[in-house]
Amino acid sequence: MARRTTTPSSPPADDFTERILDVDVSSEMQTSFLEYAYSVIYSRALPDARDGLKPVQRRILYGMEEMGIRPDRSHVKCARVVGQVMGQYHPHGDGAIYDALVRTAQPWSMRLTLVDGHGNFGSLDDGPAAMRYTECRMAPAALAMTADLDSDTVDFRPNYDGKDVEPVVLPAAFPNLLVNGASGIAVGMATNCAPHNLVEVVQALRHLIKHPKAGLDDLMRFIPGPDLPSGGKIIGLDGVRDAYATGRGSFRIRATARVEQVHPRRKGIVITELPYLVGPERVIEQIKTGVQSRKLQGIHDVKDLSDRAHGTRLVIEVKNGFNADALLEQLYKATKLEDSFGINAVALVDGQPRTLGLRELLDVYLQHRYDVTTRRTEFRRAKAQDRLHLVEGMLLAIVDIDDVIAIVRSSDDAAEAKTRLIEAFDLSDVQATYILDMPLRRLTRLSVIELESERDALRAEIAALSEILDNPERLRALVSDELAEVAKTHGTPRRTILLAAGGTAATAAAVPLEVADDPCWVLMSSAGLLARTPHAEPLASEGPRSNHDVVVARVLTTARADVGLLTSRGRCVRLNALDLPTVPATASAPNLQGGTHVSELVTLEPGERALGLSALRTDGPGLALGTAAGVVKRVAPEVLNRDAWEVIRLDDSDEVVGAVELTEEQAAAGPGGADLVFVTGDAQLLHFPASAVRPQGRGGGGMAGVRLAPKVSAVFFGVTDPSSEAGAAGSVVVTVAGSSSALPGTDAGTVKVTPLTEYPAKGRATGGVRCHRFLKGEDTLLLAWVGPPPAVAAAASGAPVELPAADGRRDGSGAPAGQPIVAVASRSAG
Template structure:
């Protein structure tokens, strides 16, 4: 086919100018981004405070409910549920739906899994098998979230294509948000709430039902804090009250370990649990990698071997230790440099019943669920009253015409058509058309005396039930009490859930120096005039780019201190100085200016009590060693103020009774005692010396 040639000169964009609407870019972008943010918050990322679910989780459960994939039914392929959910309710990527589905079934991600699963559901280190290989169905706790939904007790909306209905929220027979926790990252905000023991959550809900004025501190007497699926310890228990009051804060969680004695002075540290994190994948692999990096960097010493022996979801990481090194000795280093201890940021941002994001706290989260259950009970009761009224109306028609069964039968038999029979029944027994139709639908077996008695009994029972429901609807107190009664019926279902395995303690976070984290072994350190430093085994010779200016024997746990011609003091751990491995070149001293010259070096234990600085312009300065603490940050610390173009030419330790002599290049000199020089702070300039 021949191509159509474009008109000469190309397309004239200005021909369409009458269809272009000029808008300020800032206003349009603001409006578009707001619409995007609203969509992400309400339809993707933020869980509901009522049922604790994001839309994708709710749609998965609803799809399985409509397919009647109940706990007593056979498993079906996960791919079937994923595809059906995507086709009808959640028009997004099938992999994201599959991942969300698997997470609902994982016992290491949820205290109370909502789905039953058949096949490889993954582990803290490995993802689940592909959806075509696995099978699923609703679990008993998933059913509890959906129970009664067929009775029209929650609001429904059309799905994205308008072909069917889906629930806005699930009935949620228990506070799933607190039990399983939730997380989400939206636009401009995030949500995170750790899981809690279901029995404790129900006890707290009952307390608030019985005493609507109960405050957070009272609720915490039965719900002391989070409970994670894996054994761990919350170390900042004293901060939980403030977190539960404000809905924001940080929870520090620590894993578990044991120390095994191998004999002959050797121990082995075994990591048996890592802290629960919402993103569980790769937790043990991450730990091994972080520890290996810390060992290579010299931050953790005494480690001779590292093996990940985890299997079947059970964490076991063995850390071999050098002879004489205790397992507990390196724990502070592991807490600092690995994910053996993590801090989770709690943000109780959730959607309320109107789909608006609010910041909740422990009390308001429980209250939101209680209020939701009250609305569910009210709607269910009102729907039931409507059905009772319809049934009573029908029973009234039955009882009216069955007063004289023979006459009723005669009217029907002598009527030529159903319409005539209906009209004659209405006229004779003073009933309406709907009642007459119901009578005409009765079969002969329902026209006995026993049937009449049964209709009367049913009518009385329905009237009593209607009276009870009307009394329930008229009393807010009774409605709340009914929430508690129904919650009590759910609590026994949690008997099979593991008891709390999370300890809550209050511990000051240790400030551990690097020296306390490394194995104290002899070492030889060499430094050249440009600050290149290298450590080697004691008694061996380091290979530097220049001739060493200083070479000395020390230990890996000592702090090395140098002062440069710029007056900068640098301090670092000997264990952090690069070693003399054949493939490793000596590295520049940490944070040192490449143009700087090293004038003096010390070990912390031998650092002088007083230092005398001599500057190139003849100024001198005396500084106490106690004022020179620090220097381990990048760039070091300034110990003397030099004028532009000037530098330090000498740094000398001295004692009060030792006279000093300063000589210039021209042969002039001055001799004085240290007592003649007043000590000055490290940020001060010097005084004229010569």
């Protein structure tokens, strides 16, 4: 048993009585709990299916409308709005009101914000600033929610203390419950509705207006699934259909991610959109926890680069040797990068909580709009009829204005004048009162014309409004047109991508996490870009060229192996193939625009250039190098456990002009072997067998390769390829002549292509054979190249430069080049 003490509301000053009632505890608890549950369900937690708003949200918008805080006005303190709403309409704490106001202003929470916030309104990971620091005003969409409140469109009820009134529901010119969704926990029930795209919902409503018996499949052609404010991807649509059919269902939301080269040596996973209501800090914390517990492998670092200008950007750097796509699939499973959303569409319909499917939600809203439009039309027609009644009375009085004036002047008071006017002209009480209040300036001829025009306009307006009320088809057409106008004004493109289950996830799951040590090509372009292919398929030799600089070096290795970068200072710098970005291998000229520049991977000395690549084999014939001073050297195979080492001893004034790695076929003696080729600046070409050069250790300085004239240096060194289809005899010589006094890159010069068979072989350390005849103004070779055809050339911009047809004259002059050539290479397979 429990005792309840009651006291009179105003006890006598000298007599205070007290009554104690014995009440059963279980009955008291049951009654109190039911009252509490009723209050939570109907007055706090569940939205109305008509306007999609909870009471606190509705009171905020109505309070801001009454305060005049519209989009065309300046912002006001949020504390002022919260105080007004709490004082007049919402009998709860200011914290609950401010939380609801903040949510309606957050673009990541609402698909179409209803409040325009100014200041710190928080983020997915942090709360907002205090209400005294933030400002707000109604958003443009909020005007559509409160439009026509003054036209008797909805019912009003007394507020909590009976001193004011508030709307039971807002007119809601768009279906807010579907567009913005809702979430709330009541007693014994909860609601969770997903946001949708306004344009899609309006299209479905207009279709339903024309086809009242449309089924779920018809409506889902317009509303295929939710459209979340944060974007992302919805994986699997079976749960969405269940939710649309029954009001209950769930679906998975996946972050939008792509694999990028975020560092010259490292790939990364870039997250640009997160699942609905998932913050980046939460994801980062889960990733760190997974790495520490060894449940996630292959992650080097996680950075949050999100900002207001560029939106979400979460960068997950992947360790070398790990497959980024497979790691992304693990992240989907282990973190909130993939989340689930459960739809439980519970809302109040006629004051009762109901679970609604898509068709029911649309039907309830459409009926609400029919009611709002009907009441608004009736209100406007009544206003027009009242005004027409007055106008007709004024027209009667003006026609007989002399009699009216005589009656008024001869009457003792206004009451007698009004009575006599009613009897004389058969007027109503309202018309007679209006005539007596009419100012003298209205007694002009122009006023009569204006009144007659107004009368005709009012009659036309009343007829049009009556047509809407009398014709249901006209009413539905008006509602449809108004919905289309709202969608046109406030609609935005879809943000969330809808995908069927499986697909990319299954493909990514089949990819191993760690990169296999499979064969691959490592490539270098004339611009110094490095990349590798994902496999060792032969590089195609036919097809159109890509618009990029040419590939000047390539070496066959494995994905986890090291390669050597040969430089003009005679150094060999170690690189790991995994540090290089991957490019497709089947293009006719592999496009290295996605590659990494050599300067981002190694530190080069001033004036030092990258010349070639080496597979760093400990067996085989080794390297062949040629210097500007005409020195040739073959380096015996030797790989040191260092990051960089010298492969030739150079004089201070000398540099390497060509470096290649020989194959067994190229180094073989006899007719099947390759030739080493020098081209000098004074247009002399010398080629001799590679077997004529004795291999030396890396400390050796080489031997004489070509005899040079005074003040002349070699501009090219290379090797013919006997393994190509054409053989060594099929190589071509490309020479570009110009002026040595011209600024680099400004003289296009003349270019000539000649078969190498036109030049006889000579012994090592001898002079060459002239390969290009200089024209007037030319005194040097700007560039030379020898290799298997077809030859391709590139300008400094990377654009291809057309080469002339092969010329059989070994000492002939060249044809004018279209633009300066900076590199030549072979398009043939590597």
